[in-house]
Amino acid sequence: GENVEQHPSTLSVQEGDSAVIKCTYSDSASNYFPWYKQELGKGPQLIIDIRSNVGEKKDQRIAVTLNKTAKHFSLHITETQPEDSAVYFCAATRSNNDMRFGAGTRLTVKP
Amino acid sequence: DGGITQSPKYLFRKEGQNVTLSCEQNLNHDAMYWYRQDPGQGLRLIYYSQIVNDFQKGDIAEGYSVSREKKESFPLTVTSAQKNPTAFYLCASSWGVWEKLFFGSGTQLSVL
Numbered sequence: 265g266e267n268v269e270q271h272p273s274t275l276s277v278q279e280g281d282s283a284v285i286k287c288t289y290s291d292s293a294s295n296y297f298p299w300y301k302q303e304l305g306k307g308p309q310l311i312i313d314i315r316s317n318v319g320e321k322k323d324q325r326i327a328v329t330l331n332k333t334a335k336h337f338s339l340h341i342t343e344t345q346p347e348d349s350a351v352y353f354c355a356a357t358r359s360n361n362d363m364r365f366g367a368g369t370r371l372t373v374k375p
Numbered sequence: 376d377g378g379i380t381q382s383p384k385y386l387f388r389k390e391g392q393n394v395t396l397s398c399e400q401n402l403n404h405d406a407m408y409w410y411r412q413d414p415g416q417g418l419r420l421i422y423y424s425q426i427v428n429d430f431q432k433g434d435i436a437e438g439y440s441v442s443r444e445k446k447e448s449f450p451l452t453v454t455s456a457q458k459n460p461t462a463f464y465l466c467a468s469s470w471g472v473w474e475k476l477f478f479g480s481g482t483q484l485s486v487l
Contacts, residue, residue: 270417273415296473296474298476305480306481307465307467307481308418308476309478310477313475353417357473359473361473362433363420363473363476367415367416368416368417
């Protein structure tokens with residue numbers, strides 16, 4: 265089955281800097297890769313997703329890139345703000361197969 | 376407002392007791408899911424349901440049971456057979472299965 269590894273487990277950046285979180289997956293047939301943001305005491309919220317037929321997707325300050333050959337995808341947050349502080353999860357799935365989540369990255373943005 | 380509601384927010388279980396966690400959605404989603412989250416770990420799938428009256432086991436279904444009698448509702452029962460139930464439980468729903476999951480705000484279950 266699919267296995268998703270996520271790095272780093274913790275990340276601390278200064279406000280205004282960029283943050284990058286990386287995930288690798290094992291199943292080459294995986295074709296959908298979402299990213300979720302979880303604030304303390306709340307459920308995860310979908311922030312961006314990408315399909316395997318696209319190499320990059322951007323939404324304001326966040327972007328996701330996908331390298332199918334290397335089987336890895338990354339979340340990029342530019343101009344970080346304190347409200348970006350949260351735990352971020354990547355996930356991977358293929359049609360009719362359950363979604364596998366990474367272990368999460370705790371991002372802290374220092375003002 | 377459309378959304379997915381989990382209750383209660385906090386729940387305590389005595390040894391040997393079964394407890395039921397509620398999950399209700401008014402998003403008209405077909406698929407619903409239950410995940411377990413332990414500190415410092417990713418989400419692990421307990422059960423999921425694609426349609427009413429049908430559900431499938433996930434990786435860690437032992438000690439849990441579910442029902443899907445209505446499209447809007449997917450309750451999870453943590454049975455006494457689950458020896459380590461302390462965790463944060465998340466319910467989710469989606470239009471199509473395994474895409475764009477919407478999560479509830481979770482239930483923290485602890486053992487007395």
